[in-house]
Amino acid sequence: MIKIENLSTSYKTIHGDVRVCNNISFDIYENEIFGIAGESGCGKTTLLKALYDLIDPPLQIDEGRVVLNGEKNGEPYSFASGNIKNAWWNNISYVPQAAQSVLNPITRLKSHFLDSIPKERRKMESKRETLDRVQKYLEELNLPPDILEAYPFQLSGGMRQRAIIALATYMSPDVILADEPTTALDVVVQRGILMLLMRLQKQLKNTLVVVSHDMGVHYQITDRIGIMYSGSFAEMGRTDDVFRNPVHPYTQMLVAALPKVGDKSAKVGIPGRPPPLTDPPQGCRFAPRCPLAKDICHADVPAFKEVYRDRYAACHFIGENISEVSLV
Amino acid sequence: MKASRYILIRIVMWVLTIWMGVTLIFIIPRLMPADPIQNMIAMMEHQAGPMPAAEREAMVAQMQRQFGLDESLWNQYTSFLLNGVLRFDFGPSLMNFPTPARDIIFRNLPYTFGLMIVSLIVSWTIGNIIGLLAGFRKDKLSSKIMESIAIFIYPIPIFIIALVFQIVLGFVLGWLPISAVIFGEVWSAQWISTLIRSAALPMLTLVVLGLGWWIISMKALSMSTAQEDFVMFARYRGLSEGEIGRKYVLRNTVLPQVTMLGLSMGGVFGGSVIVENVFNFPGVGRLMLIAVGASDFNMIMGGVTITIIAVTTATLIVDLLIPFIDPRVRRS
Numbered sequence: 214m215i216k217i218e219n220l221s222t223s224y225k226t227i228h229g230d231v232r233v234c235n236n237i238s239f240d241i242y243e244n245e246i247f248g249i250a251g252e253s254g255c256g257k258t259t260l261l262k263a264l265y266d267l268i269d270p271p272l273q274i275d276e277g278r279v280v281l282n283g284e285k286n287g288e289p290y291s292f293a294s295g296n297i298k299n300a301w302w303n304n305i306s307y308v309p310q311a312a313q314s315v316l317n318p319i320t321r322l323k324s325h326f327l328d329s330i331p332k333e334r335r336k337m338e339s340k341r342e343t344l345d346r347v348q349k350y351l352e353e354l355n356l357p358p359d360i361l362e363a364y365p366f367q368l369s370g371g372m373r374q375r376a377i378i379a380l381a382t383y384m385s386p387d388v389i390l391a392d393e394p395t396t397a398l399d400v401v402v403q404r405g406i407l408m409l410l411m412r413l414q415k416q417l418k419n420t421l422v423v424v425s426h427d428m429g430v431h432y433q434i435t436d437r438i439g440i441m442y443s444g445s446f447a448e449m450g451r452t453d454d455v456f457r458n459p460v461h462p463y464t465q466m467l468v469a470a471l472p473k474v475g476d477k478s479a480k481v482g483i484p485g486r487p488p489p490l491t492d493p494p495q496g497c498r499f500a501p502r503c504p505l506a507k508d509i510c511h512a513d514v515p516a517f518k519e520v521y522r523d524r525y526a527a528c529h530f531i532g533e534n535i536s537e538v539s540l541v
Numbered sequence: 542m543k544a545s546r547y548i549l550i551r552i553v554m555w556v557l558t559i560w561m562g563v564t565l566i567f568i569i570p571r572l573m574p575a576d577p578i579q580n581m582i583a584m585m586e587h588q589a590g591p592m593p594a595a596e597r598e599a600m601v602a603q604m605q606r607q608f609g610l611d612e613s614l615w616n617q618y619t620s621f622l623l624n625g626v627l628r629f630d631f632g633p634s635l636m637n638f639p640t641p642a643r644d645i646i647f648r649n650l651p652y653t654f655g656l657m658i659v660s661l662i663v664s665w666t667i668g669n670i671i672g673l674l675a676g677f678r679k680d681k682l683s684s685k686i687m688e689s690i691a692i693f694i695y696p697i698p699i700f701i702i703a704l705v706f707q708i709v710l711g712f713v714l715g716w717l718p719i720s721a722v723i724f725g726e727v728w729s730a731q732w733i734s735t736l737i738r739s740a741a742l743p744m745l746t747l748v749v750l751g752l753g754w755w756i757i758s759m760k761a762l763s764m765s766t767a768q769e770d771f772v773m774f775a776r777y778r779g780l781s782e783g784e785i786g787r788k789y790v791l792r793n794t795v796l797p798q799v800t801m802l803g804l805s806m807g808g809v810f811g812g813s814v815i816v817e818n819v820f821n822f823p824g825v826g827r828l829m830l831i832a833v834g835a836s837d838f839n840m841i842m843g844g845v846t847i848t849i850i851a852v853t854t855a856t857l858i859v860d861l862l863i864p865f866i867d868p869r870v871r872r873s
Contacts, residue, residue: 265777267777298779301777301778301779302778302779306778307777307778309770309773309774309777314769314770314771315770315771315773315774316771316774317771317775317788317789317792317793318771318793318869319792319793319796319867319868319869320788320792321868324788328775328778328780328784328788329778329779329780331779332779332781364868364869366869380778
């Protein structure tokens with residue numbers, strides 16, 4: 214599982230620090246699909262980069278760390294920020310965003326699989342053995358095994374994304390991070406990709422972290438979801454629970470804006486726009502857009518606290534009595 | 542597009558390019574106001590004194606017949622295509638009468654080609670390796686120094702480079718001959734050693750001339766390729782920088798560079814004409830300049846025609862290599 218301990222990251226730019234993740238602490242469990250939702254620029258991808266330890270300038274970790282631990286082939290392991298790189302592909306893998314251009318256009322698919330085998334594993338099996346194993350694996354995923362001989366430009370978008378998912382999972386890692394895995398695909402193909410990811414997770418019983426701005430994707434596949442707003446989590450909990458009973462005003466307005474079958478009422482968006490991360494407001498970052506904001510909201514940052522079991526939110530007006538917060 | 546179609550198109554283009562080149566070469570001298578036969582007779586008169594008008598008329602008619610200039614333009618053109626372009630028969634050289642111009646050109650051609658090909662391969666290889674390193678590891682100090690040197694040498698005209706080498710390596714240090722001196726039986730040890738010594742400076746000049754361009758273009762290419770998603774994703778998969786450089790950046794950048802190699806052939810020939818003349822190297826470029834000075838029209842026509850065919854053929858060969866290294870051309 215992954216423990217995120219008090220994580221703060223920022224981008225060092227000439228216009229000053231852009232603080233993207235602020236004091237984030239939470240756990241992602243084994244055998245679950247965890248969704249990270251939020252609008253563009255809220256820090257979803259940055260958080261994912263921190264989870265995968267892709268900390269390159271200008272991004273840096275100011276405080277806290279990410280700890281990845283688990284057990285593979287009967288051997289326990291533990292990696293923390295700074296050396297998660299050593300766990301890449303064996304224990305943790307990454308399905309990238311913009312998947313249409315992430316494969317080398319002039320080499321066959323099979324060389325991508327061979328390239329990605331972690332160094333220490335290369336001595337343990339020959340190229341032939343690896344390819345046989347990959348071939349069997351592709352068959353298990355209902356993918357034609359002859360795509361190994363194909364070049365990326367010969368595959369359709371959907372097939373390419375499936376191949377990339379196979380590429381990210383054939384070493385059966387314990388954690389798979391998927392960054393917008395269905396962007397740029399039509400809904401039919403999207404569904405196929407989501408089903409594939411879900412099936413894989415059930416089969417491997419591992420952790421799948423899905424980042425998406427598409428609430429429909431989260432509703433369909435995730436077990437738990439975290440809603441990010443302006444660099445930190447507004448709310449987190451079991452997905453169905455969050456959708457049915459949102460406790461944070463932002464989530465409430467977000468869920469109210471989602472179209473539902475049979476509902477003919479006009480939907481309104483959340484007025485205003487997220488604050489700039491270079492110059493965030495004091496206090497709660499949602500306060501300028503929140504219909505319930507009081508003086509305290511503009512002064513103090515609300516703590517991200519447990520509302521009830523497995524349910525967290527960051528709002529001053531969530532106390533013992535949840536019904537205090539309601540939409541006008 | 543199928544590979545066979547690609548090859549067919551290249552070959553058709555090759556034929557068309559040659560045709561256009563030789564046609565131009567046929568037309569241009571005939572547009573000039575000077576009449577070569579009047580020139581020749583004027584030269585003879587200058588040496589042997591004036592001749593009577595009737596004798597002069599007869600001489601003009603006889604020479605026109607001899608050079609085929611009395612025929613219609615169309616007949617001249619077809620016989621030029623048939624004899625000149627297809628059989629390389631351009632008639633006798635006027636300055637080395639009666640040796641056929643073809644023989645002299647073919648004697649000089651290997652020198653020019655050797656010079657061009659060796660210097661192209663050397664500067665292309667070294668330039669691309671330096672460019673790749675400079676673009677892929679652009680934050681290293683060595684990369685920045687290399688690029689600065691490339692930017693510095695790139696705009697220097699070739700004859701300046703040639704003169705600097707001539708003065709520094711030939712005159713001041715005295716390591717290499719300033720002017721080419723090649724002697725001895727062909728393929729004898731003496732011939733080979735004098736050839737190498739004589740070719741060293743022209744070759745070095747051509748290598749330096751090409752180097753700047755190859756470094757700058759490869760650096761730009763590999764820098765943008767290094768930012769492609771597929772390079773990022775290779776890094777995310779834990780590949781070493783060396784592997785990424787070789788399998789991902791180099792393999793993708795070498796393709797446009799091979800195309801550029803084909804396109805640069807003509808330019809390198811132009812460079813070698815200048816270099817041959819500066820260093821007195823016995824290639825076609827040197828021969829052409831002498832032929833122009835001596836108004837040896839057959840030699841000029843022959844030299845230019847053979848050069849056009851040679852350069853376009855070299856370009857064709859490079860073009861035909863592309864399907865073998867780029868699966869997108871081969872497969873799509």
